[in-house]
Amino acid sequence: MRNVRIIPRLDIKGPNLIKGVHLEGLRVIGDPQEYALKYYEAGADELVYMDVVASLYGRNNLSDIIRRAADRVFIPITVGGGIRSPEDAKHILRSGADKVAINTAAVARPDLISEVAYRFGSQAMVLSIEAKQTTSDRWEVYTDNGRERTGLDVLEWAVRGVALGAGEILLTSVDREGTRKGFDIPLIRQISQAVSVPVIASGGMGSPEDFVLAANEGLADAIAMADVLHYNRMDLMTIRQTALDAGLFVRELVDV
Template identity: 60%
Template sequence: MAHLRLIARLDIKAPNLIKGIHLEGVRVVGNPQTFAQRYYDQGVDELLYVDAVASLYGRNSLTDLVRHTAENVFIPITVGGGLRSVDDVRAMLRAGADKVAINTAAVARPDLIREVAETFGSQCMVVSIQAKRQTDGRWEALTDGGREHSKLDAIHWARQAQDLGAGEILLTSVDQEGTQKGFDLALTRAVAEAVTIPVIASGGMGKLDHLDAVVGEGKADAVAMAHVLHYDKLSLDAIRAHARNSGITVRHDG
């Protein structure tokens, strides 16, 4: 595989950086700009900002935060939450984002994926899938921060998103998110095998061995981490060193 990308995920409930479990039970962590700068200084490959309450209010409130971050941080920034139109995406890109992650609006109107990809390029269009395992063993794609059912099969939806022009899939396991018990490897692998575009695994990173598992068994192209970084459970240096020892190539070597 190409280099594994290490991504710091920052969920925002303006003006605070927050962290939940199963996308619920939120705690305030601190100032997102402070954390973003720290991860940049430590050599993270990308930043992912998610407006955790945007779909409730119908708008993304991260423009100023993104603008400030982009002035100080020179790695790709992906922004998700509450983006509903090509104009919303254009405004976020103008603020300094490199990519946008869209979930709820894409489920509601899949053609939005094609419109964004055709206007700004597929590399800019990340489809965010929040997947929850069902009793029959399949995964359903949820919307509105994991609160609403779409009745879409997450694997089929990932394939459709690629066909419409998505350049990446941001795959969050609602079951594993915030638990630090490891990624949903079966889910990640099923999506990775269904598409040819990169899959970012999110939800469950708790210890170094989880990285090996999600890259090997899960076939992930990138890993988005929140809790282990925010609470200093693992350093980016330690994660990179472990990856190297496991034969996984990472972008920034120290």
């Protein structure tokens, strides 16, 4: 049985945790360290950090933030944004990340996926895909935090990325991101059924029931969420209990 992971997503701009809608209109939420520790203590299974302006500037500035987090947060950490080479990946992994998520640079040079997977293992190479719907059953890959069209079909790119060595896919619906209108279930299902690696669904969670739908109907292996947690619309305990009540296999927390 699949273990469905609960993953808070922290989008970072400079020193701040931020949140947008459709990856735009970014609002400052607070100190990412404070939120990361809060989510870890509340039972998050993993954390995802995304440097949302890194692609614009060609570098990832999260190493200090990740180093601080890794000292106090003892769950897997994925970091994305501005990673353009195996050396960049090495720097982020040495800072305390367990995995790197790559989007823009992988689209520009797909061999980067293989290079990172070969050097650090497929489990450390997450292909980040930002998807916008174009027809009822087709989505296009976007880069640069949802700003740039690529002309790539999401399904074809996901399959190719896994063939090149990606060990996981972080699939973000730009259309749903920040809207709290629920996940793009057809998108998640299409990718989950086409690849043999875990798929993290991101973008659109508005209720605990959305989590259940993404796992049961979308077949997602993990669910990333931001708005609903950052604004205290719900807590991780409620999400986990709703998942358990629905028969999903999620990690049960044990009081020590």
